[in-house]
Amino acid sequence: MIQCPANFPHEVFELAISQLIHHPEYNSTLILRSEIVSESATDFPPGIPTLDGFRAVRNIHRRLLPRRPGRDAGLEQHCTLYTAEPGDDDRPVLLVLTPIVEPAAPLPYYHPAVSYLAFRYIAAEVPLLRIEVVALPSTPTGLDSRLYRTCLALLDTLHRYGWGAVTNYKKRVHHDCIIPREAYQDLYLVMRERHKHLVNEWQEVTDPLKHVFEDIGIATFLMLLWKESYRSEREGSFSSEECQDLTVAPWKNWPRPPGGFLDLGCGNGLLTHILTAEGYEGHGIDVRARTSWSHYPEATRERLHTESMDPTELVDSDGLLRTHPYLHEGVFIIANHADELTPWTPVLATLFSASGYLSIPCCAWAFDESLNLGGDGSNASSYSRYRIWLATLSLHCGWQVECETLRIPSTRNWAIIGRNHAAGAQGEVENAKMRALEIIYRVQERGLFKARIPEGKVKDH
Known part of the structure; x- marks a missing residue:
């Protein structure tokens, strides 16, 4: 769908995607927060994709909670991290989000119309960040489509997280110091x-x-x-x-x-x-x-x-x-x-x-x-x-x-x-x-x- 120069090393990618996983509310005002259902580095569910040249190293099963429960439904997702094969380094270079829905069931409005959404770090002389999708049938993917705009916003967010980690960005405002x-x-x-x-x-x-x-x-x-x-x-x-x-x-x-x-x-x-x-x-x-x-x-x-x-x-x-x-x-x-x-x-x-x-x-x-x-x-x-x-x-x-x-x-x-x-x-x-x-x-x-x-x-x- 879209890519840009990474401007930060491979080691930082894991920090950036961790923010995406644990704070989806930063990307959509319709999402309240996420809750972790389970996490494993050994047991991988059958619904996640098997990818040539990649090996799954961790799977996080999360639940997305809507900000307006009366209007939007909640959604569970698999957030699967992959490392490149061959190699013995478990540091991820790929995150794939897989919505957990029944066949033909609709996705909530706040979720892109895709079966899979992937964030890739591509090592090169100038490293790249890339977003790839498997769109649902008949979903527009052009530059004026909602899906493209969503991917552009996600890419911008991922890049900012990575750059913030490189420059030791610290939040100026801290919430929830007294009440969780x-x-x-x-x-x-x-x-x-x-x-x-x-x-x-x-x-x-x-x-x-x-x-x-x-x-x-x-x-x-x-x-x-x-x-x-x-x-x-x-x-x-x-x-x-x-x-x-x-x-x-x-x-x-x-x-x-x-x-x-x-x-x-x-x-x-x-x-x-x-x-x-x-x-x-x-x-x-x-x-x-x-x-x-x-x-x-x-x-x-x-x-x-x-x-x-x-x-x-x-x-x-x-x-x-x-x-x-x-x-x-x-x-x-x-x-x-x-x-x-x-x-x-x-x-x-x-x-x-x-x-x-x-x-x-x-x-x-x-x-x-x-x-x-x-x-x-x-x-x-x-x-x-x-x-x-x-x-x-x-x-x-x-x-x-x-x-x-x-x-x-x-x-x-x-x-x-x-x-x-x-x-x-x-x-x-x-x-x-x-x-x-x-x-x-x-x-x-x-x-x-x-x-x-x-x-x-x-x-x-």
Whole structure:
């Protein structure tokens, strides 16, 4: 079908095709991920091809999972690696993908219309990468065909993987540092089906696709984070527990924050609504009631409140905490694009003995004012420097800092999580509270912090 110069040595080919095997989702937005069913270097299934001049050295039986199970079917494949004959080197020079389907059964849309798809490394003075296929009958293979475009995209991907291995490419963004990808993706698919109707019921002028699926993603992450954070030792962890049937809503009995949650600056209230609808206790506050609020079910409306929070007023002149209806011991604080309350999140979590917090920063705010840090959008940008400052602030307030790049449709998807104290000794916890109080004292002395004025009729929400 198509070929190009390899620009990397034979030894790198195995690394490149390993990426193709284990991450098919990088090549198609319709594929969620692959799961390995079995792998063998000795037992080869009868359905894989026997090729003159090549010897099979490894077979990986994988299952492709679709991103939209209700629309696309899953598919199993044999991924067979071959080495050139003659020779005693088992390093592969050929990968053949063989879909496992019944005779005359249709292939899913995301799979090319082929019986076999091969990736070859051809050793020569200028090595070549080549893609070959055995197309299904009547399948167009011309330059304007879908099959040719697919092969071109696959060749481009394979070349980039090989070149990246040669140049020691390292990913700049790492996902799934706290919650395993598989657990997140499986629950997200279920949550998306349960709440996708909100797209058609959207009451705001903002983009419903972005906001609905973004908050579904955040809710999914929180549910799994809470499940892992508040479980007892006998309940097991993600690595040891048996897979649960998500269709029966097992999260109704999952561990959760002992003091519920507080969504600071909840905006349209969607995240609060999703969590409340799934059985989680909590509240959302914002300075302004949104149009959406009145369209949620009563159970959600009761949890949304118009309030302007001034952290400097939560401590009296004697240094004692004032009571707050939603800030209390054991609460989990959510600060999703909370603007001026973003830096206050770890401070409040420390002072009120919260069980943890999740902060997704957006605009750069200090305790007194917004910041203009400049930057060019690179890793040395203002956003990166702001994230580093927030992480340092969390450490200062006594929290063990964890970070995650969330799988949500937003460029501001970097989260700081605090769920454990940096030092467990009671004396250290008290020292952290004193440092948090000192922050409030300093801000009070400067007198520059101005809480936003509540808008709308408070009594209505």
